[in-house]
Amino acid sequence: MTRPLPSTPAADGFRMPAEWEPHAGCWMVWPERPDNWREEAAPGQAAFVAVASAIAASEPVTMAVSDGQFERARAALPDAVRVVEISSDDAWMRDIGPTFVIDGAGARRGVDWRFNAWGGLAGGLYTSWERDDRVAAKVLEVEGDGRYRAPLILEGGSIHVDGEGTVLTTEECLLNPNRNPELDRAAIEAALNVYLGTEKVVWLGDGVFEDETDGHVDNLAAFARPGVVLLTWEEDPADPQHARSADALARLEAATDAHGRPFEVIKVPAPHPPAMTDEEAAGVLATDDAIPRRGGDRLAGSYVNFYIANSPIVYPLLDPERDDEAGAILAAAFPTREVVGVPAREILLGGGNIHCITQQVPA
Secondary structure (H helix, E strand, O other): OOOEOOOOOOOOOOEOOOOOOOEEEEEEEOOOOOOOOOHHHHHHHHHHHHHHHHHHOOOOEEEEEOHHHHHHHHHHOOOOOEEEEOOOOOOOHHHHOOEEEEOOOOOEEEEEEEOOOOOOOOOOOEOOOHHHHHHHHHHHHHHOOEEEEEEEEOOHHHOEEOOOOEEEEEHHHHOOOOOOOOOOHHHHHHHHHHHHOOOEEEEEOOOOOOOOOOOOHHHOEEEEEOOEEEEEEOOOOOOHHHHHHHHHHHHHHHOEOOOOOEOEEEEEEOOOOOEOOHHHHHOOOOOOOEOOOOOOOEOOOOOOOOEEOOOOEEEEEOOOOOHHHHHHHHHHHOOOOOEEEEEOHHHHHOOOOOOOOOEEEEO
């Protein structure tokens, strides 16, 4: 695998670009875990194909696939999607793949964060994650990009950047003792700035209620452009999400970005609280290696968990009563882009959504 570079992105003049900056492509991982994806992952695979197809209309997509699933994935995916054999423990490329960084001369490298399945033995989602922890290095090997191995346990879904020095994250995730217990807030901020090439960390509190990633920011809030943040919003004060969204709003309204600009906040309604059905849960194989899926469990649905491709915004369809409203808000926030909705309940059943299963490769 690509040997790690001895320096850091910031020292070498690299930064993580915003997601709306031009892409050379997108990486995903094919789902197959029968103890996370129901019916041997067939419905989940169909949802991944729909997402990959929507993205491939404007940028190259590469799907990482195990040997045992290679032929099935190749047959299901459009010819335009490249299929590469890479083993993994599950299918969340945002969290296990590299965070790409670029410099002013057009060079590109990647940050390989340490991974412990969202909490290791203190709340993690499965018991073995060694293959996932090797995915970022393998992707960088395929891309031919230099690799920084960061000394921080971190998932890509726990950060959002504006490309101009600001990083958005949550205390629920990055200050969780099941990630980097030896580091305090100041040390984590310093590490983020060094490995993302950023200057300022804006901390939100808790993420979306019942988010099993310990509150990833990409389910709660996302930059639409510098100074503008889209925020998952629950109007009902009796719903547990309301207080979390209200706290995030208050923090954003009191904060400024790396350039001293106040934030404009655009509220995006949350879908009505979805729950896993008994039938859906029954389709998941129960094992001792992964957390159980149970009928009635609330799912952390969010329309903010979208992907900004080169042309479209690809967002999840989760609630027929609110899908169109959410799409219209996203269209207003990104007036130069088409907004494409993809049925995404099957991805949500696995524990995340469209942003969680994608990782952009900047041009």
